[in-house]
Amino acid sequence: MSEKDDDIVIRVRGLKNGFGDQIVHDRLDLDVRRGEILGVVGGSGTGKSVLMRSIIGLQTPIEGDISVFGQSMIGKDETEAKNIRRRWGVLFQGAALFSTLTVAENVQVPIREFYPRIDAQLLDEIATYKIAMSGLPPEAAMKYPSELSGGMKKRAGIARALALDPELLFLDEPTAGLDPIGAAAFDAIVRELQKNLGLTVFLITHDLDTLYAICDRVAVLADQKVVAIGTIPELLALDHAWIQEYFNGPRGRAARATEEAGAEA
Numbered sequence: 001m002s003e004k005d006d007d008i009v010i011r012v013r014g015l016k017n018g019f020g021d022q023i024v025h026d027r028l029d030l031d032v033r034r035g036e037i038l039g040v041v042g043g044s045g046t047g048k049s050v051l052m053r054s055i056i057g058l059q060t061p062i063e064g065d066i067s068v069f070g071q072s073m074i075g076k077d078e079t080e081a082k083n084i085r086r087r088w089g090v091l092f093q094g095a096a097l098f099s100t101l102t103v104a105e106n107v108q109v110p111i112r113e114f115y116p117r118i119d120a121q122l123l124d125e126i127a128t129y130k131i132a133m134s135g136l137p138p139e140a141a142m143k144y145p146s147e148l149s150g151g152m153k154k155r156a157g158i159a160r161a162l163a164l165d166p167e168l169l170f171l172d173e174p175t176a177g178l179d180p181i182g183a184a185a186f187d188a189i190v191r192e193l194q195k196n197l198g199l200t201v202f203l204i205t206h207d208l209d210t211l212y213a214i215c216d217r218v219a220v221l222a223d224q225k226v227v228a229i230g231t232i233p234e235l236l237a238l239d240h241a242w243i244q245e246y247f248n249g250p251r252g253r254a255a256r257a258t259e260e261a262g263a264e265a
């Protein structure tokens with residue numbers, strides 16, 4: 001059955017990316033459905049971040065087409081691209097906060113970029129609201145990134161990614177570097193936001209617990225392509241060496257056991 005265009009938020013076709021002689025992606029296809037949390041996994045260096053950077057326009061592909069919200073991103077002029085960009089939020093690896101700005105000021109950066117004449121009081125109110133949504137205490141607003149723990153930085157990054165009420169969220173390894181409790185709390189926030197705001201989430205992760213806890217489907221990058229996409233049970237049924245090793249290795253089995261125990265409780 002073919003899916004309606006409306007149901008596909010990100011459509012990648014025939015993507016080719018490379019650096020010098022190194023080909024990272026070749027004839028890569030991917031569909032991300034509206035309202036889903038799609039986990040993107042693959043061995044180190046398989047091109048997960050390059051894929052995300054291509055979709056958000058930070059990396060120009062050698063070949064292929066990328067459509068977001070039904071509009072091709074290739075060859076868009078700056079104004080058109082900006083109109084599409086305002087509809088998504090991005091949390092980069094390590095949160096990428098501006099170190100000389102407070103959390104509130106960081107959250108305000110994208111709002112100022114898109115609405116330069118916005119009233120200062122409204123700007124403060126929006127930042128306060130987004131900071132609360134990310135699960136940070138109100139006093140975090142006035143802190144600088146160097147005064148925050150790793151988990152708080154990620155939450156501040158999420159607050160900034162939510163600044164413009166996005167329909168689509170890109171998260172690059174959001175739980176990397178967090179302790180298991182912090183990672184589980186972060187997963188819960190992402191799931192909550194996705195449910196409450198109807199977000200579509202493109203989530204790069206190595207974290208098996210995150211995949212089991214919150215992802216609706218998982219896309220596997222290997223051999224320069226998306227070699228498989230589906231629910232975890234669907235992937236487990238595939239005879240692919242990396243997928244079997246990843247999901248059925250000791251860590252995969254432990255994550256599944258945790259998930260099953262949670263479901264029974």
Ligand SMILES: Nc1ncnc2c1ncn2[C@@H]1O[C@H](COP(=O)(O)OP(=O)(O)OP(=O)(O)O)[C@@H](O)[C@H]1O
Binds near residue numbers: 024042047
């Ligand atoms: N700007 C760049 N210039 C040259 N090579 C690059 C550049 N960005 C990425 N690469 C290369 O592209 C390949 C894919 O990188 P990418 O960061 O997307 O991998 P990844 O799957 O996200 O890996 P990890 O899981 O380790 O974060 C790597 O071999 C990397 O060295």
